[in-house]
Structure formats: C-alpha cells, structure tokens
C-alpha cells in the first residue's frame with residue numbers, strides 16, 4: 160500500500176485525470192514517466208471480442224471461441240463447468256493480450272422480451288449470482304480480470320441510454336442487486352461496469368448510493384467501477400459518485416474539465432486520488448500474470464460443445480429421443496446449415512470454427528439417407544413454396560428434425576422483442592411438417608423464452624438449444640443421438656402468453672420512465688403468487704432417464720446465524736446414466752412484510768448411474784431466510800415457521816419439511832410518533848409499554864365512540880387499532896397527566912431505552 164501512496168503522490172493532477180479516462184476505445188492511459196502501463200479491456204460475456212484496431216468500437220474481431228451465451232450457461236446449473244469455461248476464456252484473453260474481459264452480464268430477465276436476455280443468466284437472482292460467481296472465479300483464477308455488468312437494473316434495451324427505472328427498495332435489493340451482491344462478495348470481480356440507465360431519477364454513472372454507498376461501502380467492493388461505453392454524462396459528478404474509469408477514451412475536453420474542477424476546488428484532490436487508488440492496483444495486477452500467446456482452439460471448441468450439451472433443455476419427448484438409426488432422416492430449417500449460435504451487438508464473436516448441425520447429425524448415422532429442406536428464409540418472410548418443399552421431404556422420411564431459430568431481427572443488444580412468437584412462417588412450417596410426419600423433433604435456438612403453444616402438441620420432441628455457441632451443432636447431435644443424456648433445466652420461465660408475464664403492463668414504459676410495478680414478483684415468484692399455469696416452469700428439464708427424491712432431513716428448529724443443513728436422496732430410477740439438478744426453495748409462512756410464495760436458495764447437480772442413489776447436502780445460510788426491510792435499511796430475519804421445498808422444478812416439488820427459525824437479531828424498534836396502536840402492539844417492546852394502558856384506553860374510547868354495531872357495520876375497535884397512538888391520546892387529553900405529545904414521547908423513550 161505504501162508503494163501505491165508514494166506513486167499517487169508523485170502523479171500530477173493531469174496524470175491522475177488521464178488515468179481515469181480511457182486512452183482509446185479499449186485501453187486505459189499509461190503514465191510512462193512513472194512506469195504505469197496501459198491495459199486492454201474488451202468484450203465479452205461468452206468469448207473474447209478483440210478488434211484489431213483499438214481505436215475502433217465494432218469491427219471484425221480476432222478469432223476466439225464463441226461459447227454458449229448466458230441463458231444456456233445458466234441452464235447447466237453447473238458452477239464447475241462455468242469455472243472451466245472462465246479458465247479457457249482467460250487463456251484466450253492472454254493469447255490475445257487482453258487484460259480484462261467485459262463480462263459476465265448479471266442483469267435479471269424481468270421480461271422474456273429483453274433484447275439482451277441471451278447475455279443474461281436468469282429471472283432468479285440466486286441462480287444468476289451463482290453463475291456469475293463461477294465464471295468470474297474461472298477467469299480471474301488465470302490472472303485475467305472481469306467486469307460484472309451492467310450495474311444496475313438494466314433490464315431492457317428500449318431507451319437503455321436514458322430510461323429512468325422506478326423501482327422500490329425491496330425489489331431493488333432482493334431481485335435486481337442480489338445477484339451482483341453475491342458475485343461481488345464471493346468472486347471479487349476486478350471491475351464492475353455501471354449501466355447506462357437511470358435508477359430512481361439518477362444516472363447509474365453518477366449514482367452515489369449505488370456506486371459508493373452500496374457497492375463500495377456496504378458490499379466492500381475494492382476494484383474499480385468503469386462506465387459502460389458512453390454512459391458518463393458529467394465526469395466530475397461521476398467521480399464524486401464513485402465512477403472511477405470513464406470508457407471509452409480519449410476524452411480530452413473531459414480530462415481538462417476534471418483538472419479545472421480540482422484547480423477550482425469543485426472537485427477535491429482526494430476524490431480523484433480515490434479513483435486512482437482503485438485503478439492502479441488493477442493495472443499492475445493485470446500486468447503481473449502473462450500467459451502463452453496461443454490457446455488450444457480445438458480443446459476449447461470441445462469444451463464449448465460439452466457446455467452447450469449441458470445447457471440445452473429437453474422440453475418434450477414422447478419417446479422418440481434418443482433417435483434410432485432411421486433409414487431416411489429429413490433435416491429441415493435454415494439454421495440446420497447456417498446455425499444460430501450467438502446474438503448481435505457487443506458480445507458478437509468471430510469464432511475459431513462453427514459446427515454445422517446438419518453435418519454433425521450425419522456423422523452419427525452415416526449409412527442413413529439424409530434429406531434437407533431449407534424450410535424458411537433468414538428473414539423469416541412467409542414463403543409457402545418452402546413449406547411445401549419441407550412437407551414433401553418430411554413426408555418421405557422416417558423422422559424429421561426441424562431447426563427453428565428466432566430471426567436475428569427479433570432479438571439483439573440495442574432493441575427488445577415485440578412478442579414471444581416465432582415467425583408466422585415458422586409456425587406454419589412446424590405444423591405442416593408435423594401433420595405429415597408424426598416423428599418430428601424441433602430444435603429451438605433463441606436467447607430467451609418463446610411461445611411454443613401453437614405447435615408443441617403436434618410434435619414428438621422439443622429441445623431448447625438457446626444460443627448454443629460455435630459448437631452447438633455438435634452438442635445437438637450428441638443429445639439427439641443419446642451420446643449425452645440431456646440434463647439442462649430452464650433458467651427462466653416459458654409462459655403461455657405475453658399477457659401473462661409480470662412486467663406486461665409496465666414494459667417498456669414510456670416518456671422516459673419505466674415503473675417496476677410488479678415489485679418482487681418477477682419470474683416464477685409472480686406465477687406462484689398468481690397461481691398461474693405456465694408452458695414450462697423455471698427449473699424444468701427432461702432427461703432420458705428418471706429420478707426419485709426421498710429422505711429429506713432438516714433440523715426441526717435452528718437459529719438464523721447457524722443456518723440450516725438440508726439433506727435428501729436422489730435416485731436414478733431409469734436405465735440410463737444421467738444428471739439431475741435438484742432445487743431447494745424456501746417458503747416463509749409469515750412475515751411482517753409481503754414475500755413471494757417461495758424463492759430458490761440452493762441447488763445441486765448430481766451424476767447418477769442407473770439405480771444409483773446419492774445423498775445431497777445443501778447449506779442454507781442467514782440470507783436464505785432473510786428479507787430486506789426498507790425501514791431497518793437492512794436484511795432482517797423474523798422468528799417463524801419456514802417450509803423447505805425440494806423440487807425438480809419450481810412447479811414439481813418432490814419433498815418438503817417444516818422448520819422453526821429463531822432470529823438472533825436485536826433490531827431497534829421502528830415505533831415513532833406516527834405509529835398506530837396495532838404497530839405498537841405488534842412490536843414486542845411497544846406491547847410491553849402500551850399494554851397496561853390499553854384496557855384503560857379502550858373502555859374510555861368505547862364511551863366516546865360507542866359500541867361496535869351488532870350486525871357488522873361500523874367497527875370502532877378495529878378503527879382504534881388503526882389510529883396513531885397520539886390521536887387516541889388526543890381524545891382524552893383532559894385525563895392525561897401531561898399533553899398527549901409528551902405522553903407519546905415518554906412512551907417512546909421507554910421503548911427505545913429498552914433495547915439491549
């Protein structure tokens with residue numbers, strides 16, 4: 160630390176200001192005089208997008224492995240696999256001389272319409288936080304940095320540069336920040352990238368509460384905060400809020416502005432020093448570890464194939480899969496030959512190679528006769544001729560494999576989707592093919608949930624391939640022919656209709672603002688609360704084998720700080736080896752504030768041979784039971800009964816057990832001058848102080864208000880409970896020894912003095 164302080168002391172204000180703004184689109188500013196090197200940052204969340212010319216934002220990048228995107232990664236529920244992927248990405252970053260990778264993206268999928276949902280993990284903060292942590296751990300374990308993004312509440316592309324997100328404190332904390340909090344605390348990302356949008360009226364790039372109070376002070380983040388590209392509106396305000404590095408550079412006018420602000424006293428040197436104090440360690444750390452200038456592209460391609468196969472989700476299978484070696488196989492669909500394996504925008508990779516699904520499938524059955532039909536065009540325009548051709552090919556075969564990819568025009572960074580639907584042509588194609596070919600498999604490629612309702616009953620099997628990465632074609636073949644037994648489970652709900660989605664009436668907002676009216680009720684939290692049927696629930700996925708759950712054990716009671724160990728057995732009751740992702744949800748039977756019916760707080764993925772049983776242990780900590788209390792401004796626990804729910808999906812709860820939790824918190828009383836009688840009596844300390852007076856109050860008040868009416872109607876005793884204590888005292892101030900307000904003050908003093 161001494162070295163660092165000495166170095167800062169030697170720097171001029173111009174050098175400090177320069178360090179806090181990029182030198183180019185992708186590099187930080189060196190300070191040659193003091194041997195401070197420049198480092199390179201670049202995208203992205205599922206592969207390295209390094210453009211040859213560091214002054215250019217978007218151009219064809221150097222070849223790198225395009226891994227499956229985040230929605231597929233999260234559907235693996237496999238933290239070890241993501242760590243491996245992170246290590247491979249780091250090797251490629253070293254080879255391409257990149258110091259910090261701009262990812263992962265951990266924003267919550269508030270609506271399936273999000274254009275960048277392919278880059279984000281889940282609708283659930285716990286799964287998202289665990290996946291982000293794993294990827295960051297993997298990348299940083301090899302001496303390459305990451306940038307956890309986009310902090311925060313960046314859940315739509317529509318007006319993303321300026322939209323003001325209006326979100327209540329509990330939804331902010333429990334849904335939109337929770338995944339970031341988990342990853343920051345568990346994985347310590349070198350950097351965090353702030354989002355473009357505003358949150359409750361302030362741009363993220365100058366949001367002191369988000370950047371400094373919560374991220375740096377409350378969570379203990381020690382890395383640097385960088386802006387999204389072009390997200391800074393006022394460099395001085397951003398520095399004051401805790402935004403350390405503005406990207407991209409160069410920004411000579413802003414640099415000069417910072418220098419002038421220091422010279423005029425508008426900006427204290429100490430604030431600038433704090434930003435420099437966060438940037439320098441990252442710059443030197445990045446230079447500490449050098450890796451080989453090459454990477455094993457073949458091995459990484461194989462890893463991408465393994466990950467894709469683990470993340471694909473078998474949504475339906477009437478027994479057709481795994482495919483037998485049929486005589487004649489019809490493969491239909493543009494994306495069978497031109498695979499749809501990644502999304503548009505800043506995450507777009509120039510892959511080292513790309514598996515063509517049609518080619519990969521044929522390798523499994525070289526003696527079969529393989530037929531192909533285009534099925535649909537890239538732009539998704541309705542073309543009956545293509546459907547007729549596909550129907551004749553499918554009708555003449557023993558089985559049809561349909562590759563259906565959402566047109567790139569429907570989802571990408573920069574814009575959101577308008578609906579959940581495939582194109583009209585694609586729906587007509589699927590139905591027409593299924594009509595003539597009862598053995599029809601649909602392989603779907605999209606970054607987020609799509610509407611399958613119009614055709615899912617017509618086909619034999621459906622495999623969700625997501626944006627499967629460059630090796631996805633091979634992974635599809637591995638699953639369809641049974642080399643890999645599918646084990647992926649949905650990291651987001653597939654609703655029946657767009658109108659059923661929680662954000663429907665508030666998305667995408669308007670007049671520069673979007674209100675998160677659904678609050679905490681995002682994804683399965685909403686469908687649970689509404690008791691609404693969905694097409695495919697969060698956590699759902701089929702296997703070629705079957706599993707049974709048994710023997711759930713939890714302590715009957717526990718204290719919050721001790722946490723709770725959950726153990727249960729999973730048995731492979733089928734004839735094939737397979738993997739099962741068991742989910743642990745927590746239900747709070749009663750709380751002083753509203754809570755969704757259940758929330759994911761643990762999971763485990765087990766590999767089991769036929770007939771094999773394994774005992775799974777999942778540890779639930781304090782936060783598994785806590786909720787954020789806006790008045791206490793803290794995560795709190797309250798005594799009470801909880802249900803531990805172990806499920807194969809959010810809708811398929813296999814085991815449950817009740818347990819009594821004791822809170823060890825000694826929370827200050829929330830009572831104040833405005834508190835009502837019922838709040839006084841609900842607060843343990845308030846009850847002790849007020850109870851003796853209650854009998855006296857009620858008798859006197861009945862005289863004033865009159866008795867409750869016999870057959871319903873006016874209920875004065877109910878009214879009394881809902882009145883502030885001070886108002887009650889006003890009724891009988893002539894009987895009080897002191898004025899009502901002094902009486903309340905005295906009672907409050909007793910309550911707050913009573914805190915141990």
Ligand code: GLC
Pocket residue numbers: 202261308387388505
């Ligand atoms: C983009 C994206 C961000 C990306 C950055 C650099 O606007 O929002 O995810 O890392 O700019 O390309």
